[in-house]
Amino acid sequence: MLLVALPAGLLIGLTLGVLGAGGSILTIPVLVYLLGQDPHQATTASLIIVGLAAAAGAVVHGRAGRVRFGTGLVFGLLGAAGSYLGSRASAAVDPAVLLLGFAVLLLVAAMAMLPRLRRGRRQPPAPAGMSGTTITVVDRRLVVRTVAAATVVGLLTGFFGVGGGFIVVPALALALGLDTATAVGTSLVVITVNSATALASRVATQPLTLDWPLLAVFVVAAVAGVLAGNRVAGRLNSRQLTIAFVVLLVLVAGYTAATSLPL
Template sequence: MLHYLGYFAAIFIGLSLGILGGGGSILTVPVLVYLMGVSPVLSTAYSLFIVGSTSLVGAAGYFRKGLVALPTALVFLGPSLLAVFLTRKVLVPALPHELFTIGSLVFTKDLLVLVAFAVLMVAAATSMIRSGRPDAAADEPLGKTNYPLVLTIGAVVGLLTGFVGAGGGFLIIPALVLFARLPMKLAVGTSLAIIALNSLIGFSGDLSTGRAMDWSFLLGFLAFALGGIVLGTYLARFIPGASLKPAFGWFTLAMGAFILTKELLFHHA
């Protein structure tokens, strides 16, 4: 039964990526861990492939409409790609299985990934809940691009993408709107292009370590997510993403709180 819910969630992940340009990837790891039974660290690798491939299809749709700002994407991707590849190739494999202990709670690599992911979910939810005002004001480009901030946020997104397997759309969209001065629709398409390359480069770091992948499972899950993003890209013509972000944000906040409660308070239950 949980597996069927997991495949339904895959459609929802693609749907939110297509409409919002981000957000859905924050659910991929929890879905893989709690519904599909994949280990947390392996889930981050699977998430990179699923989110990257799904975003690539979505970005292609926006690109055909002229809604991808390639120069801005390239500026953002420089530090981001380097950070995500090094994180997957060097940092994650170098972490020992048991990291530290707080009281009776042993922080393993798997537990650290889940806790970090839950904290990221809470931050993402806060961003989405509060993002109505910036988005509403972002119908037209304003002023010049703040390149130092775009580069800095690119590096931060790359690190987060590599460590927890999320695309980072909740950081990319505000950065593109507020600092790169892109209108919202253009920011969504550009975000998908950045997420796609970031995630797939990160996944290549996992492949280079020789980690075994269940390709039949991965491709099956991806098929459902791709169906969702095709539908989401179509619905984005009629549904303003800004109106959906707060509701999605509250849902993400609840999921983050659930993971923190389960893993920190009931980890040994």
């Protein structure tokens, strides 16, 4: 199990460090299918793994000037209610149904990554009323979109134990006018806040029955992967990485759906 946890944690951390999204969504299949965890245990363990890895990545990105900590904290706090409700709802769902819903989420994540392939490395234009990251005119539609995106991300984090970076990154880039690199770094702050909120909700309502030694190895490997991903992010072809990741998400979604559907 340790031989599985180390490379899996590194892969998840690398993906999270390079793309700012997606690494956490692979944590659940690894914990369930490769490490034999119960789906409910896996979603709780994922919150710890993803939260700590994202926090480490946020610190590193922040030192490089690629994080808007205030924006990330506000976005994360806006999703706190959704994160709390999602974690409470998850405990009442049948494990097979939870995995089937997770398979659907994987496909949604794959589709959400596709716009990156069309945009390439172009920086999205700042929306009306925005100059860089400074709001000059309050746009009500912008506020509504931001609150809605934050709430959806919080719900996903609480329910499935994922970071929701595949929603956070484009939301920060398109709604708030952040460049891609800054959106990736800032998304790690959002993921950290949402993971902490959802974990606190679970701790308050149910005991944590986790394999702590295995979890510790997984966390260390994931944090190391995030740090390595941050160092090599600028040297890798982001388009090719995104294509490979989308293909991987579709394959994992197919396997998860096939194993969770009743025969």
